[in-house]
Amino acid sequence: MSASSPHPLHAIDLIRKKRDGGSLDEREIAYLVSGAATESIPPEQLSAWLMAALLRGLSLQETRFLTLAMRDSGEQFHPARLGRTAVDKHSTGGVGDKTSFLVAPIAAACGLAVPMISGRALGHTGGTLDKLESIPGYRTALSLAEFESVLAQCGASIVSQTPSLVPADRVLYALRDRTGTVESPGLICASILSKKLAAGLDALVLDVKTGSGAFLRNRDDAQYLAALMVATAEAAGTRTVALLTDMDQPLGQAAGNWIEIAECLELLRGLQPAASEDLRRLSLALAGWMIHLGGKAPTPEVGTQLAEAALTDGSALAVFTKMVDAHGGDVSVFEEPSAFHKPGATHILEAWETGTIAAMDTTAIGWAVQRTGAGCEKAGQPVDPHAGIFFHARRNDPIEKGQPLATLYAGSADKFPEPIALLKQAIRIGGSPPQPAPELIQHIFTRENAEAWLAHPDKVRGTASSS
Ligand code: URA
Numbered sequence: 001m002s003a004s005s006p007h008p009l010h011a012i013d014l015i016r017k018k019r020d021g022g023s024l025d026e027r028e029i030a031y032l033v034s035g036a037a038t039e040s041i042p043p044e045q046l047s048a049w050l051m052a053a054l055l056r057g058l059s060l061q062e063t064r065f066l067t068l069a070m071r072d073s074g075e076q077f078h079p080a081r082l083g084r085t086a087v088d089k090h091s092t093g094g095v096g097d098k099t100s101f102l103v104a105p106i107a108a109a110c111g112l113a114v115p116m117i118s119g120r121a122l123g124h125t126g127g128t129l130d131k132l133e134s135i136p137g138y139r140t141a142l143s144l145a146e147f148e149s150v151l152a153q154c155g156a157s158i159v160s161q162t163p164s165l166v167p168a169d170r171v172l173y174a175l176r177d178r179t180g181t182v183e184s185p186g187l188i189c190a191s192i193l194s195k196k197l198a199a200g201l202d203a204l205v206l207d208v209k210t211g212s213g214a215f216l217r218n219r220d221d222a223q224y225l226a227a228l229m230v231a232t233a234e235a236a237g238t239r240t241v242a243l244l245t246d247m248d249q250p251l252g253q254a255a256g257n258w259i260e261i262a263e264c265l266e267l268l269r270g271l272q273p274a275a276s277e278d279l280r281r282l283s284l285a286l287a288g289w290m291i292h293l294g295g296k297a298p299t300p301e302v303g304t305q306l307a308e309a310a311l312t313d314g315s316a317l318a319v320f321t322k323m324v325d326a327h328g329g330d331v332s333v334f335e336e337p338s339a340f341h342k343p344g345a346t347h348i349l350e351a352w353e354t355g356t357i358a359a360m361d362t363t364a365i366g367w368a369v370q371r372t373g374a375g376c377e378k379a380g381q382p383v384d385p386h387a388g389i390f391f392h393a394r395r396n397d398p399i400e401k402g403q404p405l406a407t408l409y410a411g412s413a414d415k416f417p418e419p420i421a422l423l424k425q426a427i428r429i430g431g432s433p434p435q436p437a438p439e440l441i442q443h444i445f446t447r448e449n450a451e452a453w454l455a456h457p458d459k460v461r462g463t464a465s466s467s
Helices: 011-019 026-037 043-056 060-071 100-109 128-132 144-154 167-179 185-198 219-235 258-268 274-293 300-312 315-326 362-374 417-426 447-455
Strands: 087-091 114-118 156-160 203-210 239-246 254-256 345-350 355-360 388-391 404-410 427-430 441-445
Touching (some): 060 185, 128 258, 144 156, 203 219, 203 274, 219 239, 239 274, 254 258, 254 362, 258 388, 300 315, 345 417, 362 417
Parallel strands (some): 114 156, 203 239
Antiparallel strands (some): 388 404
16 A cells, blocks of 8 residues: 555444544545445444444534435436426425425426425335325336436426435435434435435425424424535535424325325315315425525515415416326326225224314324325335325314214225224323414524524534434
């Protein structure tokens, strides 16, 4: 080795360094990421490093190095060829969270390109791809060339990750899932942003959930993650904001697969059901920011007005229908969504006492939805497109004993006892006056305030609390 050539790296040294509380430099992180992508570092060493990173935390600098090294670990998409500004929205996951089916067509109807690379159900949360695949024929696995062609035709395309995009995340994510190392802000940030940045976005709007149905239930953890993602994506050159939003009850009325698409179709047709108002309001706010950051509106408020116009004048519905058709989906089922909904069995859960809906443990509700068959217990298992739960009451609503609280749909009636038991534990009907509900949109992190928030000594937390 010459005096100027850098010393060779060894995974064992990097594990020990992190274990003992050290910070890794850019070259050391790049070595681990390339070892993950090429599978030249064995899983036990990567897992040990992930656990050390989760327990010790990653600095802002380490998170940036990790995000960029992961972004660069595979092929990248170049939407500049489309001649439209490319924007996207990403949610950290929730129950009944179906905003993608509204914001993607709205933003495309306003002249932007939305190359949305989405995921499947994870833990208690639903998966955008599973919901789209409830539309007969919809293909989520497109090649990059097909993705580009759908985007050129429709302005929006929602697809699954390709094998060549961010291969390091595929390896690291699977290890995190099996080794209890998901809940680290730095690792979550690098995992999500590496995929978003590899899609070549000009702007990104993040919906970071907080509350009983979020992955990071603790509000401080969710705020830290939001600020961290904004600062990291901005440093990588992508205009980014994060909205901290309520996940203390399901979003909208439906949680499942087809029933979520059907709820969105109502809004895309310009209807405004009162019980879907939170879904409509959040989608318009997210789309408003996408339109603003994409340069089509001078402020997010004007963006929201444009978004509302696209929802009510039918242009977002036209984009959604065209996009589904371009993906091979049978759009004739949109004509009568309720006629297409054919679950094997239906059960109406009635309120077991009179009072007010005092609390909804939304993680437990998410598991109830999954147990109807709407989600899968093991990766790769098929999901039931018609399964799910439709909620007739929301937090703080008054309810009479015997009144329908939720309708459950499943492939067969023997699937009902477990989700019913989960719902009865998760939903508390109280007699006392309702408590004020958390705000739907609790905070907005922008490049102007995220760095300052992270610089505050009280806010420095590389590790998630265990709540
Ligand atoms: N979604 C991802 O893609 N990665 C994470 O780490 C968490 C949610």
